[in-house]
Amino acid sequence: MTKFNMTRRSVLAGAAAGTATLGMPAYLRAMSGEFIIGASLPLTGPFATAGQLIAPAFSLYEKIINDEGGIAGTKIKFSTEDSGYVPQNALANYQRLLASEGDKVVAYYGDSTGFMKLVGPELKGDQARMMTSTSFATELANPETHPYQFMSGPTYEDQFNILLQDIAAKGGKTVAFVHSNTEFGTDPIKAGQAKAAELGLEVVLVESTKPQGADIPTHVTKIAQANPDYCILQGYVTGVWPQLIGGARQFGLATKFMGTFWGMEKLIADRVTAEAGPFLEGYQGVMPYRYSYDTENAPRLQQIAAISKVALAGTPLENYFPTWGIQAFASLDILTIALRRNAEMGKAPTADNLAAALATIKDVDLGGYFGTNISVENNKVGTGRVYQYSAESRLFTPTSDWLTV
């Protein structure tokens, strides 16, 4: 039987080794490997289309950054899980990743407003990580209540603000708000009414619909009765908004329709045009970013276009990268700036330090996602412009200057 000999020397050596491991700052332990950025995406469930279109952005981004030599010499790696668009699943994914990878996890990409709200109060102590997501919910753009969560664009309220300013500038007098009866749909309605009043626009209709499978003829009739100059649609992704516009066109309404970020995807507009005809001609909406084909003066978009041509050859994304993926790219680039600045200051990539680094992002050229330099204020980038769809060219083209609200 072997006898365990505990000598003074072995105890001291053991204690020294233990202190070296435990005492080493967390960021050094993390730096020795890689930065892991976790993500939950709806790869199944009602928003699987969006999730599947966003997913390639992560692998492309990983390649771009690692080819550049990583972030301050540290390579990045994404760890993506399906959430099925269920907030608790995304929370479980997040905590599973923290339990398995610990300090290596420096940031997380969430899949919904619901998840961001659910996880928000959990982000404290060693559970806190910097987070960004698909959501532009107004509530999240508040460093007081959500210090570690940011968005790379304007909130839905800001997007309404941009649209309403554009309507007022174009001489519109009346406006209708049609929104899904979800939190996503109702988010900017009250603030939109106040802003419209401020701009001298009359809100002639606020109509709530189901997010999917809405009763189109009834809603179109209501819009026809109100007969607004403009109608802003909010809270839809792939369905309802094209049907509403189609119904209104069949009805012979002259109302101009507008949408916000999630209702501005070219792939959806193209599919609708191919299947149902050119009734989306003239459809407008607010978009925080340039479309992926608008690469002039946008080196990052050129880089994305070049790399997707090779990496996504033979897929529908070979020549066009969806706006939902561009959002992920822009968010990750903002995060990368924060990580780089933080590393330059020699600080550990903790959520607190990254939040402080994020707040230093002022008047920065992000590489062309936006047509102007941007600043992160109140954990958001309040910049966007209005685009218009052409059924003939199948392109969204800008009709306003970049506005920052």
Add this chain to the structure above:
Amino acid sequence: MINGNLKATYAADEKIVDNRYKFSFVWGLAVLAALLPIFANDYVILVACQVGIMVVAVVGLNVLTGYTGLMSLGHAAFVAIGAYGVTILHHAATALSIPEGIQPFLTIPGAMALAAVIGLVVGLPSLRVKGVYLAVATLSANFIIIFLIELDALAPWTGGKTGLTTVDPSIFGWVLDTQREVFILIAVMAFATVLLVQNLFRTRVGRAFIAIRERDYSAEILGISLLRYKLTSFAISAACCGLAGALMAYFYARVLPEQFELLLSLQLVAALIVGGMGRTMGPVFGVLVIVLSPELLKVILSAIAGDSIEAAQFRAPLQEIIFGLLIIGFIMFEPLGMTQISDRVFRAINRWPFARG
């Protein structure tokens, strides 16, 4: 050859766990639960809490569906009532200057009572309809409750579509503000619920439920009031789900209406079917399968296919398919659920080496 368990005294006959294998299994689980907060990592605690909350809710559904034979597809509504109820009651208690340390002793029973009252109302159709018709009637309760929670007019209390930030319970000054601490509460409540409901079926009320399940006309002829006992069953069942909801509110930092939609009701029913209806351990086994198998599938498939994004895109639908096949497999090959399998195992080891199966 051993062909049964010898019971020589009335006390032995009344025992809940009637052989030493079951005894070690039950107490083994209890010891494991007691050790978890000390040794487990945050992720294990998260999953264990999800299991505990679901067990309480499925035990509630088991009272109604498993023991009384009344089908419900709307039990997520009662979980929602519990979660919102406990949060709203905490705010009310604070407004009334009730000390925080004793609030949970009022709010948890309050939320359960509220769920029970709503359960009585939802249970009314059970007096006229049963089977799939009752399932549809209860299903509508799920939609109505969620609709009311999201209603703008009630938003000052329920938070509407944006949900409510929940309260960290304080038990005599011990604030349960970490998941690890809330797990202790959840584990105690889950254990107590399973035990109390097990005992319910050793009483006159419980036997009346079983009589109604077997044949409601015959039960009525025997003098069992269907009105009284069906509604009692609904109330007890809803109260358990209300408790699950209250625990959920304590566990998650926020309650959102989408947490309580049809998916949750279906998960409760699926867990009960997989575990075994009308059996004490049915809800426990069923929840373990329903909650743990997607997690295990994720871990196993990640190990096989890697955790790259491309692999995740491939894995995600595959996980859903395998999970679906698992449920179908259970229903086809063991319709009596996991409890039946565990019974066979315990019977075999109890009688070994004389008999198997």
